[in-house]
Amino acid sequence: MKITEFFRRRNNNLTEEEEFIRIIDAHRRNKKIRHLLVAVILVIAVISMVIYWNVRIFKDVKVKSNIEITNGSESKYIKYGDMLVKYSEDGISYIGKKKIIWNYAFEMKEPLVDTCGEYVVAAQQGGTDIYLFNKEGLVKQMQSSYPIVKVDVARQGVVACILEDEDTNYIEITDKEGNKLVAGRTELSSNGYPLDFAISDDGKKMVVSYLYVSSGVVQSKVLFYNFSDVGQNEVDRMVGGFNQYAQSVVPFVKFINNDVAVCVADDRITIYSMKQKPSIISEEEFDEEIEKVCYSNEYVGLFLKDSTEQHKEEHRMVVYNLKGKEVMSFYTDDMYENIGIVDDYVYTYDDVNFKLLNFKGKTRIDYAF
Numbered sequence: 001m002k003i004t005e006f007f008r009r010r011n012n013n014l015t016e017e018e019e020f021i022r023i024i025d026a027h028r029r030n031k032k033i034r035h036l037l038v039a040v041i042l043v044i045a046v047i048s049m050v051i052y053w054n055v056r057i058f059k060d061v062k063v064k065s066n067i068e069i070t071n072g073s074e075s076k077y078i079k080y081g082d083m084l085v086k087y088s089e090d091g092i093s094y095i096g097k098k099k100i101i102w103n104y105a106f107e108m109k110e111p112l113v114d115t116c117g118e119y120v121v122a123a124q125q126g127g128t129d130i131y132l133f134n135k136e137g138l139v140k141q142m143q144s145s146y147p148i149v150k151v152d153v154a155r156q157g158v159v160a161c162i163l164e165d166e167d168t169n170y171i172e173i174t175d176k177e178g179n180k181l182v183a184g185r186t187e188l189s190s191n192g193y194p195l196d197f198a199i200s201d202d203g204k205k206m207v208v209s210y211l212y213v214s215s216g217v218v219q220s221k222v223l224f225y226n227f228s229d230v231g232q233n234e235v236d237r238m239v240g241g242f243n244q245y246a247q248s249v250v251p252f253v254k255f256i257n258n259d260v261a262v263c264v265a266d267d268r269i270t271i272y273s274m275k276q277k278p279s280i281i282s283e284e285e286f287d288e289e290i291e292k293v294c295y296s297n298e299y300v301g302l303f304l305k306d307s308t309e310q311h312k313e314e315h316r317m318v319v320y321n322l323k324g325k326e327v328m329s330f331y332t333d334d335m336y337e338n339i340g341i342v343d344d345y346v347y348t349y350d351d352v353n354f355k356l357l358n359f360k361g362k363t364r365i366d367y368a369f
Helices: 003-011 016-055
Strands: 076-080 083-088 091-095 100-105 111-116 119-124 129-134 137-143 148-153 159-165 168-174 180-187 193-199 205-214 217-226 238-242 252-255 260-264 268-274 278-285 289-295 299-305 315-321 326-332 338-342 345-349 353-358 363-368
Touching (some): 076 111, 083 111, 091 129, 100 137, 111 148, 119 148, 148 193, 159 193, 168 205, 205 252, 205 268, 217 268, 238 278, 268 299, 289 338, 299 338
Antiparallel strands (some): 076 083, 091 100, 119 129, 129 137, 148 159, 159 168, 252 260, 260 268, 268 278, 289 299, 299 315, 315 326
């Protein structure tokens, strides 16, 4: 035993056994303190990493693959699965990760293109030609009964068209073999002029926004159709209608999935549930001007121009989930030319720049081409 330990124990009048117990207790306390310090250091390190990750802005990206595209400036692009479809007046192409999978030539002054699942549809606005593609190439070339106003495609290849002929509009739905499933008509004098329409992924439901004049006032309404057994006893299979839009215009309607549709007017967004017949889940009105709309299978985003002058920034980006809950809102002076949603991020891009922002409005990637 060390002399210092002897005198410390003697001064404390401790027995050798009691001193042993004291030393063991002190060792345990020191061990707990060391463990606590390690835990605190780890927590601080994790918090620091999270803060660093949340505030860091990435200025560079790794290019995994690139494809040379000719006449790209004269073309438009639309998302198709994980890749893109390029189209122009001269034809349409499916661009894969490393090469162009297929090309198809046509002549259309105003091509209309839509994608869903494995299918792509292209049609000429004001014409009657319809081309249905999948990832292998052309599936079917079809003809509509009247000039085409709008076209949409469902996940299993069902093609829906709004057609027009003088004072009458028609709804025509065709399967991927070219067989007509639904053919209906609507008079301009009754329902009005169709501004936009969309079908559900399964091709059994449809929403149409109409613009009409009532007592000299321009108004809008939204009608829902069900082409399953639920709608067979309804006039024109119309199972619900909403006219709360008064003097506003509804230029955008979309089925986000089989059971949820979104309608965006110039002063509000309405989210509808439609398992069989439609009902309103949520509706939000705005004083700001709605400039752009984006969506994913979980969210809907709006890019607004703030005309209230209550904020120094000129624009606002707001995102809602499909229950109508606001999950993102921030003001910005940036003018986003193109916007979209992927996972829990908003992305924007133009000819020279790409940005990725999280739902807190923080820029995560800022990349110049």
